[in-house]
Amino acid sequence: MPRTRRIVAACFLSVVLWFGVDALLFRTNLYPSILEPDSTAGEYELVLMREREFFKRHSHEKIVTTLGNSQFAYLPRLANELTSQTGYVFRHAGVAGTNPRTWFYMMRDLDPTADRYEALVIGLSSFDDEDGPANPADGWYDLHYAIVRLRLADTLDFARSYEDSHLRWVALRGGIFKGFVLQRDIQEFLSAPAERIRKVRADRRGYEYWTYTFQESERSMSGFQIDWQTGRYTPSPDADQEQKDSVQSVLYRRGFPQSGKLGAFYRVWLGRLLDRYRGSRTKIIFVRLPRGPVPAPDGMIRARSAVVREFAQRPNVMLCPERRFDELERPELFKDAIHLNRAGIARFSPMLAEQIAGMLGGSTGN
Amino acid sequence: MLFHTPQFFLFLIATLALFYVSPKRLGKYVLLAASYFFYATWNYKFLALLIALTAIDYTAGLWLERIPPGRRRKLVLILSLAANLSFLGFFKYFNFLAANLALIAGRSGALRLDVILPLGISFHTFQSMSYVIDVYRGEQQAVRNPLDYALFICFFPQLVAGPIVRARDFFRDLWKWQRPSSGDVLHGLLLLVLGLTKKMAFADQFAAVANGYFANVTGNPGMLTAWSGVIAFGLQIYFDFSGYTDMAIGMAKLLGFHFPINFRRPYLAGTVTEFWRRWHISLSTWLRDYLYIPLGGNRGGRWLTYRNLMITMLLGGLWHGASWNFVVWGGYQGALLSAERALGIRRGYPFTVVTTFALQMIGWVFFRSADMGQSMAVLRQMFAPQLGHNLFTPWQIGLALIALAAAVGEEYLEWFERIARRPALAFASAICGMLFLIEIFGVLDQAIPFIYFQF
Numbered sequence: 059m060p061r062t063r064r065i066v067a068a069c070f071l072s073v074v075l076w077f078g079v080d081a082l083l084f085r086t087n088l089y090p091s092i093l094e095p096d097s098t099a100g101e102y103e104l105v106l107m108r109e110r111e112f113f114k115r116h117s118h119e120k121i122v123t124t125l126g127n128s129q130f131a132y133l134p135r136l137a138n139e140l141t142s143q144t145g146y147v148f149r150h151a152g153v154a155g156t157n158p159r160t161w162f163y164m165m166r167d168l169d170p171t172a173d174r175y176e177a178l179v180i181g182l183s184s185f186d187d188e189d190g191p192a193n194p195a196d197g198w199y200d201l202h203y204a205i206v207r208l209r210l211a212d213t214l215d216f217a218r219s220y221e222d223s224h225l226r227w228v229a230l231r232g233g234i235f236k237g238f239v240l241q242r243d244i245q246e247f248l249s250a251p252a253e254r255i256r257k258v259r260a261d262r263r264g265y266e267y268w269t270y271t272f273q274e275s276e277r278s279m280s281g282f283q284i285d286w287q288t289g290r291y292t293p294s295p296d297a298d299q300e301q302k303d304s305v306q307s308v309l310y311r312r313g314f315p316q317s318g319k320l321g322a323f324y325r326v327w328l329g330r331l332l333d334r335y336r337g338s339r340t341k342i343i344f345v346r347l348p349r350g351p352v353p354a355p356d357g358m359i360r361a362r363s364a365v366v367r368e369f370a371q372r373p374n375v376m377l378c379p380e381r382r383f384d385e386l387e388r389p390e391l392f393k394d395a396i397h398l399n400r401a402g403i404a405r406f407s408p409m410l411a412e413q414i415a416g417m418l419g420g421s422t423g424n
Numbered sequence: 425m426l427f428h429t430p431q432f433f434l435f436l437i438a439t440l441a442l443f444y445v446s447p448k449r450l451g452k453y454v455l456l457a458a459s460y461f462f463y464a465t466w467n468y469k470f471l472a473l474l475i476a477l478t479a480i481d482y483t484a485g486l487w488l489e490r491i492p493p494g495r496r497r498k499l500v501l502i503l504s505l506a507a508n509l510s511f512l513g514f515f516k517y518f519n520f521l522a523a524n525l526a527l528i529a530g531r532s533g534a535l536r537l538d539v540i541l542p543l544g545i546s547f548h549t550f551q552s553m554s555y556v557i558d559v560y561r562g563e564q565q566a567v568r569n570p571l572d573y574a575l576f577i578c579f580f581p582q583l584v585a586g587p588i589v590r591a592r593d594f595f596r597d598l599w600k601w602q603r604p605s606s607g608d609v610l611h612g613l614l615l616l617v618l619g620l621t622k623k624m625a626f627a628d629q630f631a632a633v634a635n636g637y638f639a640n641v642t643g644n645p646g647m648l649t650a651w652s653g654v655i656a657f658g659l660q661i662y663f664d665f666s667g668y669t670d671m672a673i674g675m676a677k678l679l680g681f682h683f684p685i686n687f688r689r690p691y692l693a694g695t696v697t698e699f700w701r702r703w704h705i706s707l708s709t710w711l712r713d714y715l716y717i718p719l720g721g722n723r724g725g726r727w728l729t730y731r732n733l734m735i736t737m738l739l740g741g742l743w744h745g746a747s748w749n750f751v752v753w754g755g756y757q758g759a760l761l762s763a764e765r766a767l768g769i770r771r772g773y774p775f776t777v778v779t780t781f782a783l784q785m786i787g788w789v790f791f792r793s794a795d796m797g798q799s800m801a802v803l804r805q806m807f808a809p810q811l812g813h814n815l816f817t818p819w820q821i822g823l824a825l826i827a828l829a830a831a832v833g834e835e836y837l838e839w840f841e842r843i844a845r846r847p848a849l850a851f852a853s854a855i856c857g858m859l860f861l862i863e864i865f866g867v868l869d870q871a872i873p874f875i876y877f878q879f
């Protein structure tokens with residue numbers, strides 16, 4: 059028996075030491091402070107850092123923060139030009155490529171008391187849960203976005219939220235030992251450590267300014283036409299390959315069998331986000347974003363559920379009128395098949411500010 | 425089921441658990457069942473072949489012991505060896521021989537069989553042959569229990585890529601099995617994790633560099649480029665193969681078996697002769713004991729010794745695979761060994777270590793290249809006037825330096841050997857360091873097969 063005890067003790071100590079080294083590097087700010095700013099985790103962390111610092115300096119103001127992916131293309135700078143009328147300061151905690159699972163972890167650390175903001179505005183491309191080709195529960199990149207935010211207690215729960223068994227294993231492994239997830243970032247850091255540190259410093263200094271003063275491309279889809287029945291489209295005369303690819307990608311996403319996976323995913327992760335704000339003064343507002351230069355007609359939507367419409371029954375949850383931004387769905391206001399261009403953003407941002415302020419009881423929305 | 429996959433670790437844990445909870449007399453049958461299961465997960469259809477080879481040599485062993493010395497006894501030995509070599513020849517060399525015979529006959533199309541190489545056939549055939557030869561020589565008692573013999577052939581830690589274990593060593597452990605000491609268990613665990621680290625954090629990383637280079641040799645011109653691509657392969661094959669055998673030896677230790685060491689820091693060898701005493705030791709000693717010495721070894725004078733070295737190394741090369749590249753690689757090694765003897769080269773640090781390393785890297789060109797044409801193209805680039813660029817990233821160079829420091833430390837201080845006997849904190853620090861290397865540098869979720877699985 060003493061023999062077994064020695065073996066067990068040595069093995070246990072090995073795992074504890076390993077976990078300790080990993081935790082020291084990745085669960086403190088030691089390594090996260092030098093994450094590649096252009097990586098998924100790096101950008102997510104930069105946004106979180108920027109918003110935390112903003113809140114520290116402006117906690118006395120009435121802040122509305124928005125959450126979404128790249129399709130939520132508005133500029134807080136333009137929305138804030140109306141602050142004197144609306145009374146609200148707009149901020150954006152969205153990150154391109156993210157979804158409700160990563161928003162949950164973002165908001166948990168950005169707003170630990172769940173009462174910092176006047177409202178949390180969540181932008182979705184549709185209020186209907188129309189399934190596409192991929193199962194949103196199996197987005198492996200979510201692990202990379204949220205890796206720094208994951209706590210040890212989240213590990214099992216986070217891993218279980220994947221449906222694919224391999225991804226569950228990857229998430230479990232990464233949730234315990236974060237170096238597995240960050241290994242590419244670390245290897246790149248080791249290739250040029252001084253350069254990385256310089257870049258991180260520069261990005262941290264300038265991130266607020268760069269993102270706040272960002273100017274979207276003026277490229278447009280003018281001339282773009284699509285026949286949704288046949289799936290045939292006419293690109294704009296000066297369309298580039300990226301624009302054509304974006305149309306193809308939107309067309310590809312249509313016509314998949316409706317399994318209800320998106321609805322289930324929303325129910326879990328938007329549900330958790332909303333649960334955090336249950337009883338809070340913070341209002342949750344869902345906004346249907348401008349969908350595209352020529353969106354598919356309503357008759358073509360084949361969703362099995364509309365989870366956000368159900369959520370709207372909750373006391374502090376509101377739905378922005380679904381067609382509020384339909385007037386922006388014009389080719390000349392889009393830079394590709396899903397993203398607004400500079401002109402589109404210039405119109406959408408103040409419209410959004412007025413609408414939200416109206417719903418919150420500041421200025422009136424239309 | 426590759427050694428570095430979660431599935432294999434589940435299998436290993438289950439086998440260890442079953443082995444240790446079973447009554448002592450049943451333990452070996454648990455190992456036999458686990459070994460056949462392990463083999464069957466790769467391709468159950470070849471189980472019959474494995475069992476047939478086992479039956480042939482088991483029977484041959486019993487016969488050889490009963491027949492008095494003479495022609496009949498020799499005939500049994502020859503029949504057994506012929507059976508083993510026929511299986512090996514059919515699966516491994518048929519297409520190669522047919523293609524070359526067609527070439528000699530001037531025919532355009534050769535008969536080609538669409539067969540896959542049974543897993544580990546080169547290893548278990550050699551292991552089985554050594555048993556029969558040992559029984560013939562009277563150095564080994566014939567095994568009575570066929571299931572004991574079956575376990576000797578198919579024992580899962582070394583079934584696929586060795587080390588080639590001698591019957592006397594295996595049966596000593598099997599018949600006088602003792603529960604491993606805590607030192608053995610910890611040493612076994614250390615070797616298991618070391619092997620995993622070598623494979624995932626080192627071999628698979630260097631594989632990416634080597635594969636990138638060899639996939640496009642002409643697109644990567646220059647001396648530095650070629651040397652870095654070839655060195656990457658040299659590092660890959662060492663870490664890959666020695667990693668596999670470390671894991672095999674470690675697993676065997678956990679089960680109470682003691683396998684011979686297979687690698688002893690070969691790139692620190694000061695001569696080519698020394699390299700072969702440090703590289704794939706179980707094959708080198710097999711070739712020495714069952715080929716080189718029976719051929720006459722170094723007893724027939726200088727020229728016969730060179731001949732014997734050349735034959736041994738040519739066949740050793742061919743053992744690796746049915747291709748002229750392997751033959752040339754074997755011939756190159758034979759020529760180096762002969763030249764070293766002829767010139768009386770002795771080990772002298774550090775110059776001869778660097779020279780031996782460089783000579784081995786040149787040899788790996790033949791081993792890794794797709795064909796002789798590519799080998800020549802790489803060699804031309806290695807000695808081209810154009811410099812080219814280094815293919816390693818700084819951190820990969822860092823990894824190589826870590827490995828070099830560990831190897832030098834082990835060479836002079838044998839620190840790794842001692843860790844298992846040190847206090848738990850020292851052991852845990854070593855394990856932690858290796859696991860952390862896997863965490864940061866391990867190639868995950870790709871399950872790149874071990875190179876020697878193809879042999």
